Amino acid sequence: MKIFITGIAGFLGSHLADAMLAEGHNVVGCDNLIGGYRDNVPKDAEFFEYDCNDFEKMKELLRGVDIVYHTACTAYEGLSVFSPKLVAENTYLNTVSMASAAISNNVKRFVTCSSMARYGTQEIVPFTEDMICKPQDPYGISKFSAENVLRNLCDTHGMELVIAVPHNIIGPRQKYDDPFRNVASIMINLMLQGRQPIIYGDGEQKRCFSFVQDDIDCLNKLAFQDNVVGEVINIGPDEEFVTINHLAKTIAKLLDFDLDPTYMKGRPQEVKLATCSANKARALLGYSTKYSLEQGLSEMIEYIKNRGTKPFTYHLPLEIVSDLTPKTWSERLF
């Protein structure tokens, strides 16, 4: 099959491309390189440095494509209250552009990546796919709006839709010089440079992380299995919760680093415990985790060591700077 992956230079997009190439598919992709790394793109994939919002180009590139896998996004939940225009353009608008280009080319299936931010504040954790979504920030609102417009267009024009909700996935190829996102990669990049990590709030907010190889199989199946059409499916772990303090300690232990983190004011609207149920993925996709947190972090350390540590680049515009803006961003502390 001919598969088109948006965001193919990104973390999940590039791993998906590898998985699909290994199965013998013809993989084509685009990325505007606002995030990701050019060298993430597998050599056997055809690559175009285009923006998904360039509708005419997308319409041209999607000729003869069977499946669109849409991962391209500026996936910045914390930043989205300070740079809402940037996030909406590359979360909501780019999805509308891709949907329109795909439908006009009779693409069979459109798999999109949503986010746990779609759920917003809920009374009950873990979040299950049937909950009423109450997104609380421009990123979550953009993701959920993108889902809604996709449903509308797919129902109207008869394109198959699958909505993946990846969450807390970590691994090699994550952008580690990005001060706005990817807590584990940021901590590793800092500690490998002999620098202390910065933790927002008291560090007792809990997350569960899973290693990319445990998730990519499930993400891949969404493009091909019949029983997932029309479904929303959480992809990621719901076991082995750790605090951000514990994450820092685990990385420090693996690096034999003398840890003394700097604590800063918590970020607005950051939730203490956010997690999604993996039961639907277990039932429909055979989801199970094999990697421990330590194993996953060790592979990330190897990747960053091999590629070389990097200074942080403040590559995204801060549209709103106020007393609420984390100083790590407004004063470029990383």
Ligand SMILES: NC(=O)c1ccc[n+]([C@@H]2O[C@H](COP(=O)([O-])OP(=O)(O)OC[C@H]3O[C@@H](n4cnc5c(N)ncnc54)[C@H](O)[C@@H]3O)[C@@H](O)[C@H]2O)c1
């Ligand atoms: N990794 C996770 O745990 C996780 C969690 C929640 C949601 N997601 C979702 O999964 C998807 C992939 O996430 P990721 O972690 O691989 O992110 P990533 O930042 O590594 O990859 C996204 C890629 O999209 C590209 N991109 C952004 N806007 C674009 C545009 N307008 N046109 C073309 N390319 C564009 C970026 O350059 C980047 O390479 C995203 O939609 C994200 O919201 C991931």
